[in-house]
Amino acid sequence: KIVLGIESSCDETAVALVASDRTIIAQRTASQEEEHAPYGGVVPEIAARAHAERLAPMLEAVMDDAGMKLADVDAIAATAGPGLIGGVMVGLVSGKALAMAADKPLLAINHLEGHALSPRLADETLEFPYLLLLVSGGHCQILSVKGVGKYRRLATTIDDALGEAFDKTAKILGLGYPGGPAVERLAREGNPDAVPLPRPLKGSKEPHFSFAGLKSAVMRAAQSGEHRHADIAACFQQAAVDCLIDRLEHALAETGRLPALVVAGGVAANQVIRAALEELAATHSMRFVAPPLALCTDNAAMIAWAGCERLPLGESDPLDLKARPRWPLDPEAESVRGAGV
Numbered sequence: 001k002i003v004l005g006i007e008s009s010c011d012e013t014a015v016a017l018v019a020s021d022r023t024i025i026a027q028r029t030a031s032q033e034e035e036h037a038p039y040g041g042v043v044p045e046i047a048a049r050a051h052a053e054r055l056a057p058m059l060e061a062v063m064d065d066a067g068m069k070l071a072d073v074d075a076i077a078a079t080a081g082p083g084l085i086g087g088v089m090v091g092l093v094s095g096k097a098l099a100m101a102a103d104k105p106l107l108a109i110n111h112l113e114g115h116a117l118s119p120r121l122a123d124e125t126l127e128f129p130y131l132l133l134l135v136s137g138g139h140c141q142i143l144s145v146k147g148v149g150k151y152r153r154l155a156t157t158i159d160d161a162l163g164e165a166f167d168k169t170a171k172i173l174g175l176g177y178p179g180g181p182a183v184e185r186l187a188r189e190g191n192p193d194a195v196p197l198p199r200p201l202k203g204s205k206e207p208h209f210s211f212a213g214l215k216s217a218v219m220r221a222a223q224s225g226e227h228r229h230a231d232i233a234a235c236f237q238q239a240a241v242d243c244l245i246d247r248l249e250h251a252l253a254e255t256g257r258l259p260a261l262v263v264a265g266g267v268a269a270n271q272v273i274r275a276a277l278e279e280l281a282a283t284h285s286m287r288f289v290a291p292p293l294a295l296c297t298d299n300a301a302m303i304a305w306a307g308c309e310r311l312p313l314g315e316s317d318p319l320d321l322k323a324r325p326r327w328p329l330d331p332e333a334e335s336v337r338g339a340g341v
């Protein structure tokens, strides 16, 4: 089976064709970094307009790259949330139109499910269940992934997502947007012990994350003028790593050992974080699986792949389905101080 995937929930417009045997037949991703850079973050109206302008030509280009027609596709998978509602609607409406025109099933994909299943696209040996650290621009969660559609959230952030903390740190250090890769680069030249920074919720009996206090501490360290920016970046990254490892240890104490530790989402592109997670996995005799960098940040291959996973389960969605700006992967998880679904 071949699934056409469409992603437009944030600032990446992306289209991909993926086959059930895990072949990425064709894919294109257009980032809107240049449009949003002057504002230091994603501006929803600009994002929606850019998606609307780019999606149709990109769909055509991907079909051309693959040498395929819509008739050759078995289903259309489009992100239906969570994300910036204007952008999500652009992609979802296009997906519905294609599904209707070609008389193919529509699969409305939860963007987080795309991230959560992306490691299985990259690694065919990765079986359920696995412990997933989902770290992205809008989310920081630990989930136990028991199967397609079977996600139990064990922890979430009570304030900022980790990607958000990277982006804010980059802004404070004058590194511009997007911040994650820039902070990682600068951190390579810094001493990770030079600046004392907090590890919020480390050792807490609660399972959750918190990064707001870390961000404020970064702000104070920068304003003091006493530290090299590279040292601040390195210490911020180290504090983030320590928090991730501590919270994963907490989760593992709850679930017991699972066969694999898996990381996904944009922040999973970070090499220092990947190395620390790999070490943690080894300590617990767990396999460690991280998707290649291009599958970590937003892309449409993961959306098409989520479609490939759902299609054999006989699933499809109605064409009047609504876009959902908020859409938790685990509907049973309690909201935590109103934040971090």
Ligand code: ATP
Binding pocket: 009, 010, 011, 082, 083, 111, 115, 135, 136, 137, 138, 139, 162, 163, 164, 166, 167, 178, 179, 180, 181, 184, 265, 266, 267, 268, 269, 270, 271, 296, 297, 298
């Ligand atoms: P969500 O998936 O929660 O809806 P999103 O789609 O905007 O949010 P992603 O594209 O998955 O997020 O991830 C983008 C985030 O990843 C940004 O915050 C970015 O700074 C961060 N990021 C990307 N590369 C790196 C890196 N090398 N190190 C740290 N963070 C990174």
Ligand code: MG
Binding pocket: 010, 011, 012, 298
């Ligand atoms: Mg992005």
Ligand code: FE
Binding pocket: 111, 115, 136, 137, 265, 266, 297, 298
């Ligand atoms: Fe994402």
